[in-house]
Amino acid sequence: MNCPQCQATVLDDSHFCHQCGAEISKAATNTTDTLPSQTLDISYLQRVDAVTALLAGKQCGACGYDTCAENAEAIVKGQSGYDSCVGTDEKTRHQIKALLGLPPQVSFWQQVWRWLTSVRLAIGLILALTVVSVVGTLLPQNAQPMSYIEQMGPDLYLLVHALQIDNLFQSWYFLGLLLALLVNTLCCTIKRSRVSFRLLTRPMPEHTIEEVRRMDHHLSVPLAEASDALDRVQDDLIQQRFRVTKSGGMLQAYKRRAGRLGVDLLHISLVLVLASAALGTFYSYESFQVGHQGETFELAEGGFSVRVDKLWSESYASAARVKDWYTTLTVIDNQEETLTQTIEVNHPLTYNGVSIYQASYGSDWWEQGHYTVQVIRSADGADLGTYDLDSQNAVYVPEAQFTMSYVTFFSDFSLDDDMRSYNRSGALNNPALYLRLQVGDEPPQEAWAFSRTDMRGLYQTHMAGDAAYQVNLVGMSAEPYTGLRIAYNPAIPYIYAGFGLMVLGLFLNFYWSPRWVWVVIDGQSLHLGANARLSEQFEVGLRALETVRPPAQEREFSHAD
Amino acid sequence: MQIDSTFFFYFNAVGYFAAFICYLMHLTARERTADLVTEPSAAAVGVKADVSMRRVSQWGRRASLVTVVAVVFGTLGMIWRTVELSRVSDWFIPLPVSNTYETLAFFAWTIPLLYLIFERRYKTQALGALVTGLAFLLIVIASSPLVPHEVTPLVPALQSYWLVAHVFFTLIGEALFSVAFAAAIIKLWRAKRGAAAASLHRLEDISYRAVAVGFPLFTLGGLVFGAIWAQNAWGRYWGWDPKETWMLISWFIYAIYLHARVRWGRDDERGTWLIVIGYLATIFTWFGVNYLLSGLHSYG
Numbered sequence: 001m002n003c004p005q006c007q008a009t010v011l012d013d014s015h016f017c018h019q020c021g022a023e024i025s026k027a028a029t030n031t032t033d034t035l036p037s038q039t040l041d042i043s044y045l046q047r048v049d050a051v052t053a054l055l056a057g058k059q060c061g062a063c064g065y066d067t068c069a070e071n072a073e074a075i076v077k078g079q080s081g082y083d084s085c086v087g088t089d090e091k092t093r094h095q096i097k098a099l100l101g102l103p104p105q106v107s108f109w110q111q112v113w114r115w116l117t118s119v120r121l122a123i124g125l126i127l128a129l130t131v132v133s134v135v136g137t138l139l140p141q142n143a144q145p146m147s148y149i150e151q152m153g154p155d156l157y158l159l160v161h162a163l164q165i166d167n168l169f170q171s172w173y174f175l176g177l178l179l180a181l182l183v184n185t186l187c188c189t190i191k192r193s194r195v196s197f198r199l200l201t202r203p204m205p206e207h208t209i210e211e212v213r214r215m216d217h218h219l220s221v222p223l224a225e226a227s228d229a230l231d232r233v234q235d236d237l238i239q240q241r242f243r244v245t246k247s248g249g250m251l252q253a254y255k256r257r258a259g260r261l262g263v264d265l266l267h268i269s270l271v272l273v274l275a276s277a278a279l280g281t282f283y284s285y286e287s288f289q290v291g292h293q294g295e296t297f298e299l300a301e302g303g304f305s306v307r308v309d310k311l312w313s314e315s316y317a318s319a320a321r322v323k324d325w326y327t328t329l330t331v332i333d334n335q336e337e338t339l340t341q342t343i344e345v346n347h348p349l350t351y352n353g354v355s356i357y358q359a360s361y362g363s364d365w366w367e368q369g370h371y372t373v374q375v376i377r378s379a380d381g382a383d384l385g386t387y388d389l390d391s392q393n394a395v396y397v398p399e400a401q402f403t404m405s406y407v408t409f410f411s412d413f414s415l416d417d418d419m420r421s422y423n424r425s426g427a428l429n430n431p432a433l434y435l436r437l438q439v440g441d442e443p444p445q446e447a448w449a450f451s452r453t454d455m456r457g458l459y460q461t462h463m464a465g466d467a468a469y470q471v472n473l474v475g476m477s478a479e480p481y482t483g484l485r486i487a488y489n490p491a492i493p494y495i496y497a498g499f500g501l502m503v504l505g506l507f508l509n510f511y512w513s514p515r516w517v518w519v520v521i522d523g524q525s526l527h528l529g530a531n532a533r534l535s536e537q538f539e540v541g542l543r544a545l546e547t548v549r550p551p552a553q554e555r556e557f558s559h560a561d
Numbered sequence: 562m563q564i565d566s567t568f569f570f571y572f573n574a575v576g577y578f579a580a581f582i583c584y585l586m587h588l589t590a591r592e593r594t595a596d597l598v599t600e601p602s603a604a605a606v607g608v609k610a611d612v613s614m615r616r617v618s619q620w621g622r623r624a625s626l627v628t629v630v631a632v633v634f635g636t637l638g639m640i641w642r643t644v645e646l647s648r649v650s651d652w653f654i655p656l657p658v659s660n661t662y663e664t665l666a667f668f669a670w671t672i673p674l675l676y677l678i679f680e681r682r683y684k685t686q687a688l689g690a691l692v693t694g695l696a697f698l699l700i701v702i703a704s705s706p707l708v709p710h711e712v713t714p715l716v717p718a719l720q721s722y723w724l725v726a727h728v729f730f731t732l733i734g735e736a737l738f739s740v741a742f743a744a745a746i747i748k749l750w751r752a753k754r755g756a757a758a759a760s761l762h763r764l765e766d767i768s769y770r771a772v773a774v775g776f777p778l779f780t781l782g783g784l785v786f787g788a789i790w791a792q793n794a795w796g797r798y799w800g801w802d803p804k805e806t807w808m809l810i811s812w813f814i815y816a817i818y819l820h821a822r823v824r825w826g827r828d829d830e831r832g833t834w835l836i837v838i839g840y841l842a843t844i845f846t847w848f849g850v851n852y853l854l855s856g857l858h859s860y861g
Contacts, residue, residue: 137854
C-alpha cells in the first residue's frame with residue numbers, strides 16, 4: 001500500500017503515513033461484516049474475542065472499563081451494553097448485537113443503571129433544557145397577570161399560566177429536567193471515576209501488536225537494524241517528560257495523567273453547584289429597604305439592626321454623570337455597635353451572612369420634601385409673601401385665608417397625548433408641586449405650582465382657569481434616601497467552591513489532557529499507538545519516531561493548506 | 562483632525578477589509594488548484610496547477626501580512642482607548658469594555674489575533690476570509706453611526722474589576738468559537754464539494770481545538786465571573802435574565818457538541834452543525850438579546 005500524498009510504502013492498515021504524516025483513509029478497516037447465523041453455537045471465549053475485535057480498540061475507558069477487552073467480556077456477560085463503546089458506529093453496534101444472539105439476562109436495575117449513566121441521556125437532557133430555556137426568554141417571566149392579558153387575551157393567558165410558561169424556570173418540568181441531569185451526571189461520574197482511579201493508581205496495561213495497531217492513532221515503521229530502536233524511542237519519550245516503563249519488547253508511556261480527572265471533577269462540580277443552588281432557595285431571602293439619614297431598621301432574619309449614619313452621591317469631575325453612591329452603615333447587634341462600614345455599588349457589607357447592597361439613591365421628594373412657595377392674588381397681582389411647607393405639614397396663608405397642603409411632587413413634569421400630567425423622570429428638569437387649597441368649609445381646590453417661568457405662563461393661560469390665586473414654586477429641597485438591597489444566601493460558599501472545582505476540572509481536561517503511548521517491537525517493525533484526543537497530540541509519538549526513521553524528505557506543508 | 566482611538570479603529574476596518582480580499586483571492590485560487598489537481602485530463606494541467614499554486618501562496622502571504630498590520634492598528638486603538646477611558650473614569654481600567662462600541666472593537670481585535678495563532682499552528686489559511694470578514698463586519702457595525710463612540714465614564718454598576726475579568730474571558734472564548742465556526746463552515750462547504758477526508762479532518766481538528774480551548778475560558782468568564790460579579794453587585798448570582806439565559810443556552814449547545822463528539826465520533830456532520838448553531842446562539846446572546854429582548858444587561 002502506498003501513501004496517497006508522498007507515495008511512500010506503508011503497512012497495509014496504517015492510519016498515518018510514517019514519512020509525511022498524512023492520514024491514510026481507513027476505508028476497509030472494519031472487515032467483520034459477517035452476521036453469524038450460528039452465533040449461539042460459538043463458545044463464550046470466542047464471542048468475547050469476536051466482540052473485542054469489533055470494539056474501537058482505543059482503550060479510552062469511556063465505557064467504564066479499563067481496557068476494551070474487559071468491556072467486551074462485560075458485554076458478553078450482559079453487564080455492559082452492546083452500544084457501550086463510544087468509538088463504534090451504528091453498523092458495528094448492530095454486528096455486536098447480532099453476535100450476542102439472544103439478549104443476555106440482565107436484571108432490571110442493571111438496565112436502569114446503564115440508562116442512567118449513558119451519554120445519550122445526557123445529550124437528550126441538555127437538549128431539552130436548551131429548548132425550554134429558549135422558550136423562557138421569549139416570554140417575559142413572572143410579570144403581572146394584567147400585562148400578559150393585555151398582550152395575549154385572557155384565554156391564552158390561562159393556558160400559558162396553566163403550563164407555567166410565565167414562570168418557566170421554576171416550573172416542575174424545568175426543575176425535573178435539572179434534577180434528571182443531576183442524577184445522570186452523578187451516576188456517570190460514579191462509573192467513570194472508578195476507571196479514572198484505576199488508571200491513575202495501577203500501571204498501564206500492556207497491549208499486543210494487534211491492539212496497538214487498532215488504536216485511534218497508530219504508526220508502524222519498518223526497521224532496518226532494530227537493535228537499539230526501542231531505546232532511542234524511550235530516550236526521546238523521557239525527554240518529552242513521559243513516564244516510561246519498559247518490559248521486554250514493549251514500552252508504555254504516559255504524561256499529564258492527572259488530566260484524566262478533569263471530566264470527573266467538572267461533573268462533580270456541576271452536581272455541587274446545582275445541588276447547593278437548589279438547597280439555597282429554601283434558606284435564602286431577599287428584601288429591599290429605603291433608608292434616610294439617622295434611621296435604624298431591624299433585620300429580623302439576621303437578628304441585628306442597622307443604622308444609616310451618612311449617605312451621599314459623587315459625580316465625575318469631567319462629566320455631569322453619577323460616579324457612585326455611598327452609605328455609611330452601623331450594625332447594632334445586641335444593642336452594641338459592632339461594625340461601621342461605608343458601602344457603595346459593587347461593594348456590599350456582609351454581617352452574619354447577610355449582605356447589604358447599595359442598589360439605588362435619590363432625593364425623597366415624597367416623604368421628606370421641603371418646599372417654598374410664593375402666593376400671588378390673580379385679581380391685582382399682589383404678592384402675598386412666601387410660605388414654607390413640606391410633605392407632612394400644611395401651611396396657613398392669612399391674607400387669603402386658605403390652608404395649603406402637599407398632594408404630590410413631579411420632578412420632571414410632562415403631559416401625555418391625552419393631556420394628562422405625569423412624571424417623566426427622576427431628574428429635576430421641570431419640578432412641579434401639586435397642592436390642595438382649602439378655604440373654610442368650601443370644597444377644596446387643587447393647583448400646580450411650577451418653578452420654570454415658561455411653565456407658570458402656560459399654566460395660567462391654559463390650565464388654571466379663573467383661579468383666584470397663583471402659586472409659584474420658588475424653592476425646594478429633600479432629604480436623600482438610599483435604596484438598600486438585603487440578601488442572605490447560605491449556599492454561596494458552596495456554589496463558589498463548586499465554581500473553583502469546575503474551573504480546575506475544565507482546565508485539567510482541556511489544557512492538561514493525558515497522553516498514553518504504547519510501543520511494541522517485533523522482528524521487522526516498530527509499532528506505536530497513542531490514545532489522545534487529537535491527532536496533533538499524537539505528534540509526540542511522531543517526534544519520538546523521528547529518532548528511528550531514516551532521514552527522509554522534511555514534512556512539509558504547502559502554503560495552500 | 563483630532564487623533565483619538567476611533568481613528569485607529571477606522572484603519573482597523575480598512576485593514577480587515579484588505580485582508581478579507583486577500584484571503585478570498587487565496588481561497589478561490591486554492592480551490593481552483595484543488596480542482597485542477599483532481600482532474601487528470603491533460604498534460605498541460607501540471608503547468609497550470611503550478612502557476613495557480615504560486616498565485617495561492619502569493620495571496621496567502623499578502624493576506625497574513627495585511628492581517629498582522631490591521632491587528633497592530635487594533636492594538637494601538639485598544640491602548641489609546643484604555644488611556645482615554647481611564648482618564649475620564651478616575652480609576653485605571655485595564656481593558657476598555659464599558660459600552661457596545663468598545664466591546665465590539667475588542668472582539669474584532671481578538672478574533673484575527675487568535676486566528677493568526679491557529680494559522681501558524683495548522684498551516685492553513687482557508688479560514689482567513691471568513692475570520693477577517695467577520696472582524697470587518699463587527700468593526701464596521703461599531704464604527705457606524707448606530708453605535709455611540711464617545712468615551713463616557715463608567716456608571717456605578719460597571720465600576721468593578723469583575724467587569725474586566727467577565728468581559729475579557731467571555732470574549733476570548735467567543736473569539737475562539739468564531740475560529741471554530743469559520744472552520745466548521747469551510748468544512749461543511751468542502752464536504753459538499755467532495756474534498757478529501759484528510760482536509761476535512763484537519764478542519765475538524767481546528768474546530769475541536771478552538772472549542773476545547775475556548776470552552777473553559779467562556780465558562781470562566783461568562784458563567785463563573787459573571788455569577789460572582791452579579792452576586793457582588795446585585796446580591797444574586799443568577800436571575801434567569803434573558804442575557805444570562807442565552808449565555809447558558811450557548812454553553813449548553815457547546816456542551817452537547819463536546820458530548821456528541823465522544824458519542825458520535827469526529828466524522829459525524831451533526832457535530833459540525835452544533836458548532837455552527839452554538840455560534841449563532843452566542844451572537845444572539847449579544848445582539849439579539851440587546852435589541853429584541855429586555856433585561857438588566859443593557860450595557861453592551
